[in-house]
Amino acid sequence: MWWLLPCILGFIRLYLDGVKVLLYQLFNRSFTLPDLPKQNGKVAIVTGGTRGMGYEISRHLASLDMHVVIAGNEEQEGLAAVKKIREDLNQGKAGVMLVPERRTEDGFELHFGLNYLGHFLLTNLLLDVLKKSGKPGKCSRIVIMSSATHYGGRLTLDDLQGRMCYSAHGAYAQSKLALLLFSYHLQDELWVRGDSVTVNAVDPGMVDTALYDNLSSPAQLAKKPFAKLLFRTPAEGASTAIYAAAASELEGIGGLYLYNGRKTESSALSHDQRLQNKLWKESCALVGLQ
Template sequence: MNFIKKIFWDFYIFLKMLILGSCSLISEMCCFVQPIKSPINREKEYVVVTGGNRGIGWSTVKALAESGMKVIVGCRDGPSRDILYQSAKQAELPTESVEWINLDMSSMESVRAFGQAILDKNIPISLLINNAGTMSPYALTKDGFETQFAVNYLGHFLLTHLLLPRLIEAGTENKAARIVCLSSIGHAFGWFEIYDLQAKSYFNKLCAYSQSKSAIIMFTKVLHERLSLKNYPVKIYAIHPGIIRSALWTQHWFANIGYLTTKLIAKTEEQGAQRVVHAALSSQVEDLSGNYFENSKAVEPIKLVRNRDTQKKLWEKSCQLLDISQFGGLQ
């Protein structure tokens, strides 16, 4: 893309972000977080959470541990791991309720090792929360994938493939296992290039973010259909946790400005986590698998991500990129 054309697209995207961002903030201002009405007790059940050391992820981990679940958290070694254990100690969670396993979502080798480490435990997984995410400058991972596409979507596609057999084993007819994928209202930005998933022809942070979050919704829909076809006891949901006071905002200069000027409107990380936990544990969503949620309600995503042909192509390309011949061992 030549320089003049890139300037035009960058300006157009900036204006579109202002309009859609303002509408989203107004909508968030009018929303109230709906906590689960009855106490949840999920003792002796296992949940896997990616990126659960800080932000919405940590608040989700805390809520799930308090419900009695044993939480396996995937995040990087070093400071991220230390933050996780320090937070667990400060929250006075039982020592055995939170376990760390090294995970770098930008590395498919690391995702495979993480998945294998969980499989080696030979435990049933009742819940998988694909939480980790980034909004980062253009860079290719060591696998050759655009970073946001790899971290936000492709790594979770792979992890779900690896852990699906354990989820199927854990689910029952009366209480299905669940997968919760964090998407975003940012998918409504409407950018998805099925023939340029690695953003080689044009890159913009917001476009790449929108593309990765759109991919999550499409993945959710297709996997739901495949699970339903075989009547497997696993439900899957894509959710927008809300406009959150999160460090993610600081990764883009004009998003950071928007955050600073609307700080009172945005929800807290704890409130965002309540929406995640609602999708993870509430009986109210049991029959709504395959849907996209905003403010704990199933809503229609934009037309672009509802396109069945695009959904199918994305699934096939994802399997090709990860050399998956049979997703999750589904027959």
């Protein structure tokens, strides 16, 4: 029965983190975006930009005259999102959570592969372009969408794919912790080389999106009465990510963890440089990067 312990602990940690976030959201108003400067044709790539917070981020950045590229899995869904954004403007986050054990086409555990590893690979493939595009005073910006669930996350380097003991709760929290470890390590590397690229991580809070469709039936029932009262809307959840991508006061500033529009302290584990290095090396090996 010992193998059940990590699953139980992952479940408890995730829901305790959720309760803390809901209590905060109960007594604190959502971050309101300030007036942001026009971006004059700058390019933004938004993963998962067809629905929920990703769509709101895409729509808002496009309204700031940014050229937005929506990256997703479904072409028709992407085209529909582009059409809707154009209609909205004329009138005025790719991820999964708590899915049953599944693998990507490359054999990676779905949370780890889709939430973290895909973003790790995409960012690295774009790094040369980002470095060339960034200039002192006009840095390229990378915004990573993490979550408060990272506080309960544990990185199991010898079992990143959850083959020994799978827990949907633990896998999701691990993927969000991995994103923070990656963002901090990448920013350190960029600073050492003097590149004009900043990396910041964002926690959107608990947002009423389709991510919660995989909750168990009892959890779904428990969520419904509270969602409208306590959860953020997709637009509210997207506001801090938009702020990180476009605010003038964040020019040249990186290595932050932002929640509700403010710098927040992430977990001590996310700042473990030894763990950051190990994850980076293992991630490079998994996706075939030198």
